[in-house]
Amino acid sequence: MELKQGDMSVADYAAKFESLCAFSPHYNIVEAVYDKCVKFESGLRPDI
Template identity: 75%
Template sequence: MKYFPADVKNKKVIEFMELKQGNLSVTEYLAKFEALCVFSPHYNTVEAEEDKCVKF
């Protein structure tokens, strides 16, 4: 994470927050969710598991 420029991190956080399943399969959606989740500090903690369920 520390090797990504701030603007890239911010774009990934926005992409994560706007993530919708749309035409993606559950497996594809989960993979994208997990890949983008690492960029969002709030959702990237053990304590945030419940928040993830509510949001997504």
């Protein structure tokens, strides 16, 4: 099975998400782990 998020694999999407989170102070604190997970999941296609 091949999971795609647009033209990227989900692994590529996750890597890009992590790299972009480095620019957001909110997502770089321990207390924001839940918010970060919600943001990541909301960016995925609903059928994934």
